[in-house]
Amino acid sequence: MFESSIDRIPDVFMKVPLVNFVLLATMLFVIGIVGVLIRKNAIIIFMSIELMLNAVNMLLIAFSSYKSDPNGQIFVFFIMAVAAAEVAVGLAIIVMIFRNIKTIDISILNKLRG
Amino acid sequence: MNKGLPQDYLPLLIQFSLALGFVVMTIFASTYLGPRLRSKRKEDPFECGIESQGDARLPMSVKYFLIAILFVLFDVEIIFMYPWAVNFKKLGWFGFTEMLMFVGFLMAGFYYIIKKGVLNWDED
Amino acid sequence: MYPIIVFSVSGLLMLFLGLSVNKKSLLPYNLLFMLVGLASNFLDWNAPGLYFNGMLEISNPIILVQWVLIFAAILVSGISSRQFDDTHAYPAEYYAIMQFALVGALIMVSFQNLLMLFVGLEILSVGLYVLTGSDKRNLRGNEAAIKYFLMGSFATGIFLFGVAMFYGATGSFDISSGNSVANNLLEGKMFFWLGMVFIFIGLLFKISAAPFHFWTADVYQGAPTVFSAFMATIVKTAVIFALFRLAAYSFNLEYENWSKFLVIIIGLSMVIGNVTAVFQTNFKRVLAFSSISQAGFMLLSLIGLGAQSYGNLGFYSLSYALATISAFGVFLVISSNTIVEGRPSENINVFDGLFSRNPDLAIILLISMLSLAGIPLTSGFWSKFFVLNDAAAKGYFWILILGVLMSAVSLYYYFNPIRASFKKTDLGKIEISSLSKYTLYVCAALTILFGIAPNILRSLF
Numbered sequence: 056m057f058e059s060s061i062d063r064i065p066d067v068f069m070k071v072p073l074v075n076f077v078l079l080a081t082m083l084f085v086i087g088i089v090g091v092l093i094r095k096n097a098i099i100i101f102m103s104i105e106l107m108l109n110a111v112n113m114l115l116i117a118f119s120s121y122k123s124d125p126n127g128q129i130f131v132f133f134i135m136a137v138a139a140a141e142v143a144v145g146l147a148i149i150v151m152i153f154r155n156i157k158t159i160d161i162s163i164l165n166k167l168r169g
Numbered sequence: 170m171n172k173g174l175p176q177d178y179l180p181l182l183i184q185f186s187l188a189l190g191f192v193v194m195t196i197f198a199s200t201y202l203g204p205r206l207r208s209k210r211k212e213d214p215f216e217c218g219i220e221s222q223g224d225a226r227l228p229m230s231v232k233y234f235l236i237a238i239l240f241v242l243f244d245v246e247i248i249f250m251y252p253w254a255v256n257f258k259k260l261g262w263f264g265f266t267e268m269l270m271f272v273g274f275l276m277a278g279f280y281y282i283i284k285k286g287v288l289n290w291d292e293d
Numbered sequence: 294m295y296p297i298i299v300f301s302v303s304g305l306l307m308l309f310l311g312l313s314v315n316k317k318s319l320l321p322y323n324l325l326f327m328l329v330g331l332a333s334n335f336l337d338w339n340a341p342g343l344y345f346n347g348m349l350e351i352s353n354p355i356i357l358v359q360w361v362l363i364f365a366a367i368l369v370s371g372i373s374s375r376q377f378d379d380t381h382a383y384p385a386e387y388y389a390i391m392q393f394a395l396v397g398a399l400i401m402v403s404f405q406n407l408l409m410l411f412v413g414l415e416i417l418s419v420g421l422y423v424l425t426g427s428d429k430r431n432l433r434g435n436e437a438a439i440k441y442f443l444m445g446s447f448a449t450g451i452f453l454f455g456v457a458m459f460y461g462a463t464g465s466f467d468i469s470s471g472n473s474v475a476n477n478l479l480e481g482k483m484f485f486w487l488g489m490v491f492i493f494i495g496l497l498f499k500i501s502a503a504p505f506h507f508w509t510a511d512v513y514q515g516a517p518t519v520f521s522a523f524m525a526t527i528v529k530t531a532v533i534f535a536l537f538r539l540a541a542y543s544f545n546l547e548y549e550n551w552s553k554f555l556v557i558i559i560g561l562s563m564v565i566g567n568v569t570a571v572f573q574t575n576f577k578r579v580l581a582f583s584s585i586s587q588a589g590f591m592l593l594s595l596i597g598l599g600a601q602s603y604g605n606l607g608f609y610s611l612s613y614a615l616a617t618i619s620a621f622g623v624f625l626v627i628s629s630n631t632i633v634e635g636r637p638s639e640n641i642n643v644f645d646g647l648f649s650r651n652p653d654l655a656i657i658l659l660i661s662m663l664s665l666a667g668i669p670l671t672s673g674f675w676s677k678f679f680v681l682n683d684a685a686a687k688g689y690f691w692i693l694i695l696g697v698l699m700s701a702v703s704l705y706y707y708f709n710p711i712r713a714s715f716k717k718t719d720l721g722k723i724e725i726s727s728l729s730k731y732t733l734y735v736c737a738a739l740t741i742l743f744g745i746a747p748n749i750l751r752s753l754f
Contacts, residue, residue, distance in 0.1 A: 145442050
């Protein structure tokens with residue numbers, strides 16, 4: 056579908072080895088995971104999740120360029136659109152909680168116990 | 170072919186540092202060169218009128234938040250029009266009808282939002 | 294393919310109907326739309342092939358699973374009658390979101406491309422985040438919503454990382470391309486393995502298998518009961534079939550590698566789910582932990598990957614959905630009649646004296662609990678029998694023994710509500726709306742029918 060435009064991308068990109076992209080994306084992804092696991096503020100956890108998604112986006116684009124295959128970039132479009140929908144729902148949930156308890160620190164949410 | 174060597178990016182670096190330098194220079198120049206009066210009155214956010222009180226970070230009405238969320242949603246959907254626009258000629262009428270359907274679904278959502286009264290500023 | 298289109302449009306129609314039609318008449322519309330979707334699935338019958346540029350696969354077994362999903366959604370709508378009558382409920386939106394979520398679930402059982410799996414998974418999950426928090430003033434619901442949302446998007450992130458690695462190894466998102474790297478160099482193979490592990494972990498989060506189960510009980514407890522039932526049946530069925538497609542088409546050449554880890558996860562799910570459920574006093578939490586152990590049993594059919602296992606999994610999903618929906622349905626009726634401290638009581642003692650208050654409900658509860666525990670003459674027995682049989686055929690005998698042992702443990706907590714329902718009580722009769730009554734009758738009747746003659750359903754697959 057994108058033959059004419061994608062042919063020119065790789066020889067610029069090839070100067071940077073693929074493994075660098077993979078390492079960078081993995082690092083960003085791990086930072087995101089650690090953020091989700093150790094932070095208490097709902098917004099910060101949320102940002103960490105977005106960081107994970109963006110690390111994945113970068114990984115997909117790097118692979119897409121190296122393989123001269125546009126499918127990866129289309130996938131990134133979908134991830135971005137879906138992430139926007141998730142942001143909308145997530146922020147709505149956080150606002151709903153903030154209205155009820157006036158804080159977004161998730162450690163005080165411990166009503167649900169066996 | 171020596172395209173893409175590190176030194177080829179030197180002009181880019183120069184332009185970048187020039188841009189940064191200009192911004193930093195103007196900020197400093199306007200602070201130190203310009204005439205300046207210092208007093209309590211002068212430092213207030215509003216020079217005349219009633220004295221300012223409280224924090225600048227007031228809780229915002231949830232209406233702004235709703236508008237912002239809706240903007241983000243509709244804004245991001247535009248992303249799907251880029252691949253279509255690039256291949257507009259090749260996809261022809263097929264692509265056009267598909268995109269019409271996509272926009273139709275978006276518009277249905279938009280119509281629902283209007284009907285639900287989310288965009289009404291005057292109410293309550 | 295057609296139900297996907299039907300539900301996308303009918304969901305929108307539902308939203309607009311909510312603006313003009315009064316609340317009580319929305320449920321019939323919802324049932325009508327779902328029946329139309331169920332019927333439209335006939336159009337695809339005997340027309341196997343790839344649709345939408347090779348993005349979705351349609352074949353008769355897949356259509357059967359889609360029927361299971363839509364049927365479960367109809368049953369969940371059936372038990373929801375009279376639940377959304379108060380002023381703060383928005384039934385039009387709930388039903389619309391249920392239909393949209395169903396679209397996601399339908400895509401997830403028929404995808405041919407990982408892009409479709411991702412889109413389906415997100416349509417399903419984002420809808421459910423909203424439904425979980427739909428009771429806005431209930432603090433428990435809020436907490437459940439944020440927990441579900443954060444854990445769900447975390448799992449999505451992990452799943453996507455796996456998809457990216459899969460793409461890096463194969464250069465394609467088509468699920469059949471997984472086999473192309475079988476004889477690849479080590480580097481490509483490493484990406485492939487990483488992708489496989491992350492995709493599995495992401496989806497196991499969603500199905501709440503054991504090491505990734507910690508959110509389940511809180512979310513099931515906090516969510517409105519109708520939507521807990523929706524989550525327990527439709528989400529689980531959709532995700533397990535997505536996993537099955539991946540295991541059968543993309544990762545089947547790596548069977549030796551992943552089956553060893555998966556069998557450990559299954560063992561953990563059974564042990565943790567069943568043992569923790571014994572100590573619960575809240576009935577929704579009991580069902581949550583029971584769903585964890587049922588997820589373990591469902592995953593057994595991935596271990597016993599063979600010609601019959603798709604049908605076995607379909608049978609398991611349907612019988613589990615019937616039993617779970619009737620359990621939730623009975624509980625819903627009783628708990629909304631037992632108000633403690635201004636809220637419907639969720640404690641297991643709401644069942645006290647149920648038999649004298651409403652004998653029909655007590656018998657339906659009895660059937661559903663027996664089916665969940667896997668007692669013969671209910672469909673739950675055969676479903677467990679089939680999947681354990683599959684796993685044993687592949688040589689995993691210890692999981693067979695563990696499964697039987699854990700079923701014995703589960704008898705204890707499944708019998709608690711039954712014992713409570715035969716206690717003496719002086720409480721009055723329980724009224725029940727006719728729609729939910731007939732829904733529960735259908736569930737119980739089918740559970741018994743498939744328990745006596747399992748081959749009626751199984752021969753279809």
